Amino acid sequence: MMNKVFGTILGFILVLLLAACANGRENLPEESKDTAGEESISQELTEVSIMLDWFPNAVHSYLYVAQEKGYFEEEGVKVDIQFPANATDPLNLAAAGKVTLALYYQPDVIMARANEGVPVKSLASIVRSPLNHIVFLEDKKIKSPKDLEEKTVGYPGIQLNEALLKTMVEHDYGDFSKVEMIDVGFELNSAIITGNTDAVIGAFINHEVPVLEQKAYDVNSFNPVDYGVPEYNEIVLITSDETWKEEKEAIQSFWNAAEKGFAFMKENPNEALEILLNNQDEANFPLDEEVEKQSLKVLLPKMEVGGTVFGSQDEEKWKEVRDWIYNAGLIESKPEVSEMIGHLE
Known part of the structure; x- marks a missing residue:
């Protein structure tokens, strides 16, 4: 009889323990589920890195808008915005595939390609007129x-x-x-x-x-x-030939978000500037709000010139700039324009 009672009590205790464990499992995963969900979302995002041509300033506002407003995530990319330690870092690190993308200067892209065979190409015009x-x-x-x-x-x-x-x-x-x-x-x-x-x-x-x-x-x-100088692009978006082949889809997603950021910046320049100021590198390059306001006024008309679409590239203009650089004695050969540019949708 004693054994029977003991067995019943033990069975009851086991049932309680199992119920508690089951309940615990249901409660615990509320956090776990959230974390797992976040990890899942994070895992679904493709990582893209971009190196700026300089410390953050008004010309980069559209990127920080895209980041702040979640446009990059909407397009399925997680973007790491980096600053250069040296003036040539954007070109060199993009060429080496150390960053997915970089911002650089059109004449320098042409000279690097012609004189040193640096395997980079421009994907978009960011500022399409000299600054x-x-x-x-x-x-x-x-x-x-x-x-x-x-x-x-x-x-x-x-x-x-x-x-x-x-x-x-x-x-x-x-x-x-x-x-x-x-x-x-x-x-x-x-x-x-x-x-x-x-x-x-x-x-x-x-x-x-x-x-x-x-x-x-x-x-x-x-x-x-x-x-007498052809209207060259002051700043272009570059990548390496290899990265363009391997990561075209992620780059296109990045660009879709960047375009949204630019559209927002055009319509809401003050808010875009505020987002930029919140992301400035205060330790190395503190920004002055009034200077950046004036800067943005100068930049916006130069990012879309004469009805051109932000980012679009003109092969004939690339030829003009390349030929001027050649005639100025800065390069000894003329790279094909098709080698120097790639086309985003």
Whole structure:
């Protein structure tokens, strides 16, 4: 009898324990389910990395909008936005497949492809008109590039800037040999404020110019396009030949989201700017809100020129830019345009 009672009690205890375990299993997974769900979503997203051409600033607002608004996730990609440690990192790391994508400069893409066989191609035009202008203070009384004869022009020691200045001065019937160029590194604003140089080239009208104007300087500039230089793309989206072959679908998804970010930025520039400011690299490159506001005003018309669609690429314009670079002596061969660009939908 005792054994029977003991067996009944033991059986009852086992039933309770099993019920408790079952109940525990149902409750526990509420967290587990959420975590598993998140992991599942995360696993479904394809990772894409992009290296900016510089520290975050107004020209990158559409990317941060796409990230903040969830557009990347909607398109099935998880995007890692990286900053370069060195000026050539975007080109080199994209070419090596260390990042999926990068932002870089069209003339440099052409030169890298022609001179060093760097296997990169442009997929989209981000800023389709030069931002790099000849910049000077108005009190210098410089009316056109020809007036730079017998004057000093600071630049960051980059060969492309020499070619730009030469083309502009000669197009204005000036004698380029009478212009003195001084390597001032990237201290471009300082060079003209101190009077160390009469003008600079290599200064961007969406950054250096608003900074000078904020400091109450009267500034003027010459656009290379007005003086014989073809309208090159200041910034393009690049990838390596291999990455383009292997990850075309993920790149297209990235671009779909980037386009949404750009559309939002156009319609809501102030909110887009606020999102950018929340993502700035304060330690290395703190942003000034007013400067970035002015920058965005300069940039938006240059990201869609003459009714062109954001990102679209024109093969004829690529030929013009390539031929100008060749004639300027910056490359010794002319890469085929089809090698240098890829087409997004």
